[in-house]
Amino acid sequence: MxxxxxxxxxxxIGAFILSTVTGVLMFFHLDMGLNKAAHEWxxxxxxxxxxxxxxxxxxxxRGYLKRPVARGLIAGFVILLAASFLPLGGGGSPVAxxxxxxxxxxxxxVVALAGAESEQVTERLQAAGYMAExxxxxxxxxxxxxxxxxxxxGLIFQK
Known part of the structure; x- marks a missing residue:
């Protein structure tokens, strides 16, 4: 053993490679397949x-923690982590x-906003198992x- x-x-090392590659792909919106799930899980x-x-x-x-440069870098990332929890001034993502x-x-x-025909959307929703009123x-x-x-x-806005 x-x-x-x-x-x-x-x-x-292996997990770092996986996390780094999938993270970079997600950052540049090039992820596909199970990249996001692999990155998260x-x-x-x-x-x-x-x-x-x-x-x-x-x-x-512990030896690294005695070095000022190492302590400064670690502290800097802890501060960045804390700052990442602060709300944005704009109230968050407009998409959300x-x-x-x-x-x-x-x-x-929503159907009217999509510029779609009510009957077509109802049929699409029913075909997907949604009984909408x-x-x-x-x-x-x-x-x-x-x-x-x-x-x-997605079904409502589908062209």
Missing amino acids: PSLRQIATPLT LSWALVIGVVLHLSVNFRAF AVMQGLGQAPVAQ AEQTVADLAGGDRKVQAEIL
Whole structure:
């Protein structure tokens, strides 16, 4: 059985490669297939690898914390992390606001906004398993599930 030391570094390196490549692809909107899911779920392997790597190399890690440059870099990233939780002045993403507004609107209004024929949209929704009523909101039709809501909106706006 391999030792923890033999596993920690290769696990960290492999998970870092996966997380980095999928993250860069997502940043440039070039991700496809399971890239996003792999990035979100398999990045836990990076967390585990780093924890194992730190546990095996804790003495060396403590040595880094004694160096001013290392402490400054680590502190800088901790500050950036804290700042990432601050709300943006503009109130967030306009796309999220539009999606929320469309979700709260009655299906008939969203169909009219899409410039679509009511009967065609009703048929598409029924074919996908959604029994929509004109005054029902998209959010109600989706049962509060945002992924389902996006699917329904996709069906309504489908050309």
